Amino acid sequence: MVSVGDAGFAVETASKRYGDVTALSAVSVTVAPGRFHGLVGPNGSGKTTLFHLLSGLARPTDGRVDRPDAAVGVGFQRPRFYPDLTVRENLSVFRSFAADPPPADWTDRLLEALRLDPAAHRKAGDLSGGFRTKLDLALAMIKRPRYLLLDEPLTDVDDFSRRRIVAFLADYSGEKRSVVVSTHNVEAFADAFDRLTVLADGTVAFDGPVDDPVARYRAALE
Amino acid sequence: MGPLALLRKEAITVRRNLGLFVVLLVVVPAALAAGTSVYQQTIPQDLPVAVAPAEEATTESDVRLVRGAVGFFATPVDYDDRAAAVRAMQREEVYLTFVVPPDLTDADAEATVTVITDRANAPLSDPAALTLGLLESRFDDAFPATVSLEREAVGTERTLSEFMLPSALFALVVLYALVYVPYQVREERRVMDRLRTETRLEYVVAAKLLFYGLLVAVPAGVASAAARYYGYGFDALGVETLAVLGLSFLYTAAAGLAVLFALRLRQAAVFVNLGLAVGVLALSGLVYPVGFYSALRLTIARALPTHHSLVALRGTMLRGGSLSFYADAVTWLVAATGAAVLLLGVAIRRYDRGGVGG
Structure with missing residues (x-):
């Protein structure tokens, strides 16, 4: 796994095996700057494994993964935070990891946009499922990264917050920033994805720009 | 749900956590039973x-x-x-x-x-x-x-109570470093994957060792306050005593964390570390001279860095000795620290390469 400046992510013929099980087979994908990229597929398709390769948490058995030098924020399917710290303390600790942290009002903006304000002073370990997911998302975004990798970022989140989060993420991605979302819920991001990678049985069934992500997803799986 | 169904559920739990139960019910009792074999006589012969x-x-x-x-x-x-x-x-x-x-x-x-x-x-x-x-x-x-x-x-006359104070302080440091610190790191296992994306696990663990190592001064202060209250005429806050306690904390905590990461933060690691703590405290000559019960116990004790920690700790606290006087013991502690930190580094590296946590 190597860093390649700010040219985005490049996965080249990457395979990942766990014993006798092949989770990914010769997958090639690029994540370019300025995209809202959907990494979609049914359960067991290999999208979470690919997500782990992109985030650097796993290494390919074969092939290679090139990562950008720019800041990358990662959101997890199972929220990852310090359970004994409050929401605001978690954000403060992870903000301090950034080499060049954004202004403090970015934290307040995240709390407001993700509707985390009511829980700001509660212990993270005591939060309900939806708030945990939103805290994990806030932690992924706390250093305002150039690349944002999110694995099922709407788990346990209520409908109203879902629409708000998708709109916020669509607004966040743009010319300079990319958002990659790994999900099986294509409909929730139908208005946001401008590029789609569809995985099925550990291989790429479709990869390219899309106007209608839901139709393209269904077509790729048929 | 009937009683049989509940018992079946417990059997499934045991099967799912077989490693933990093997450690708890087989390895630890076997180690304790083996440990009794070094107590061979009740009057000194060796x-x-x-x-x-x-x-x-x-x-x-x-x-x-x-x-x-x-x-x-x-x-x-x-x-x-x-x-x-x-x-x-x-x-x-x-x-x-x-x-x-x-x-x-x-x-x-x-x-x-x-x-x-x-x-x-x-x-x-x-x-x-x-x-x-x-x-x-x-x-x-x-x-x-x-x-x-x-x-x-x-030398200076010491009562049994005075003699026991460094031993008690050392036992506490071993339990704190070998059991509590790994337990505390395990409690934060859910955040490990995020930390791996933000920084290096080596830095996270080094910060833990530094922070909890500095806190060792607190029980040393409490022991000193107790010694002052009882009029023992010594304390545990001398630079040389703190250096011995600090090194002892470092190698025991590093060993405990190495076990934790080698077992991928599993619960079984806490029990392995508890077994190690009981073992080293029983075999290090915490109270009685190491040749008191058998020649085997003497050999084992002198192969353990914890015994040399106790010698240096009693030396600096009870006898007012300098670290240079206990240079051989201190060399053991430094070597143990180097080896434990090396093991910890290897365990973290293997953990880091082993994929995503549970």
């Missing part, structure tokens, strides 16, 4: 003692007679002179010193063998007094000369 000539006129035959006479309860170690033997006693290399006069082989001579004890070694005071009573008649019967024993003590 106590390391020093034998040194009193003066140049003392012959090898005189020394050999004393060596033979003390063999029923001790393992004699030769030293060139009394001063070297006393230094070795204050480093707990030996626990008594026999100073051998000349003319033990002369039937017409009257000779006095001097037995030196360390006043700081409180647990040995009563057994030593009893043993010396037996020894006096044994020496007189065995040697051609008329022999008497003279007891002499060196």
